[in-house]
Amino acid sequence: MQYPEPIAKLIDSYMKLPGIGGKTATRLAFYTIDMDGDDVTEFAKSLVAAKRDLHFCSICGNITEDDPCVICKDKSRDQGTVLVVEEAKDVMAMEKIKEYRGLYHVLHGVLSPVDGKGPEDINIASLLKRLQQNDAIKEVIIATNATPEGEATAMYISRLVKPAGIKVTRLAHGLSVGSDIQYADEMTLFKAVEGRQEM
Amino acid sequence: MQYPEPIAKLIDSYMKLPGIGGKTATRLAFYTIDMDGDDVTEFAKSLVAAKRDLHFCSICGNITEDDPCVICKDKSRDQGTVLVVEEAKDVMAMEKIKEYRGLYHVLHGVLSPVDGKGPEDINIASLLKRLQQNDAIKEVIIATNATPEGEATAMYISRLVKPAGIKVTRLAHGLSVGSDIQYADEMTLFKAVEGRQEM
Secondary structure, eight states, X not given: OOOOHHHHHHHHHHHTSTTOOHHHHHHHXXXXXXXXXXXXXXXXXXXXXXXXXXXXXXXXXXXXXSSSOHHHHOTTSOTTEEEEESSHXXXXXXXXXXXXXXXXXXXXXXXXXXXXXXXXXXXXXXXXXXXXXXXXXXXXXXXXXXXXXXXXXXXXXXXXXXXXXXXXXXXXXXXXXXXXXXXXOHHHHHHHHHTOOOO | OOOOHHHHHHHHHHHTSTTOOHHHHHHHHHXXXXXXXHHHHHHHHHHHHHHHHOEEOTTTOOEESSSSOHHHHOTTSOTTEEEEESSHHHHHHHHHTTOOOSEEEEOSSOOBGGXXXXXXXXXXXXXXXXXXXXTTOOEXXXXXXXXXXXXXXXXXXXXXXXXXXXXEEEOOOSOOTTOOGGGSOHHHHHHHHHTOOOO
16 A cells, blocks of 8 residues: 555655655654644745745855845945855854854855866855955955865865965864863864964 | 845744754755755645645544545455554554555554543544444454553553454564564563463
8 A cells, every 4th residue: 555645745755855764754744744734834835935035145155035145235244354155054153153244155065076076066266256356355264164175175265365365264173162172083183283372 | 144034934844843953944944945946846735735635534544635545445455353553654554564454443642641642532432433333343453552652542442342342452562573682671571471472
């Protein structure tokens, strides 16, 4: 016996989401049937709306409803600094700390030769164009993740940007706040020693 | 800075699903934006369709598009046996082994005084009515889960059904196939010894 078609289709749809396999998809599908009807309708609407109404900002590549995005439009922000991140989610994470008041540039990926991802596959060209057209930018802060691909991408961008006389910095790597030295991995400890600061 | 409204709404919707917290919901929402447009539309449609087109079978309580469900309608199945399960998912699990050819009854829950769930909150009355109206049913197999609530529900149903002269059986409990005795929990080992069979 097969699942009734509507539920089989819903299971298939849930399985297209990352990290959701057959068992979880089945659980979610059955849960959906027991959900409040309005919640399900709302869910369906927000799926379609998110896909339809959200675009990438033509300047920084961040996810936005309007183009340019609220950050690029906000002239009260420091126009001299651009923080380069891998994903739009990273912009939100940075904004949460309310410390950084400059602009952003979202790469939408990292250089990864293994996955066939070269410089033309991520938002690097638009970053360079932005730097060329805008003399106000004095510093590029590279905030790619602390993975081999993130490091390689940081290095690549740094080599392209530095000759133009723009300061290039990278977020500090070291021990997370609240972490134990004994549980830190070797690379993190190495970076923490390397980046030690005078007290 | 807040997330753009369409994505904030989508995150809220994802968070209504069981086992999905804020971080996973955010990841899924951003993933949705990168998904193929047709897949998203399909997803939204299947959500609405599953909620709209699926009902509970008026006889057995299984999830179905048509009423009665394909199992209740199938006269080639053994009309003398009813297997009682907690959830519609359990019917699918039983059907997969292709061994059981009788009918089902879905309780939609178990007796759980802690959660305020009494006999009137689950599908027990309809089971009794079904047994009264249908002389063909000779055996009721209780396949509630091996949890305290499942056991209590099994006991409760057994006491109601037995006086009517209907055979009541319970699925065997013991070691899972392929499991190690050393890793089995005490209750399972106890059940395995208690239910030992002659070779």
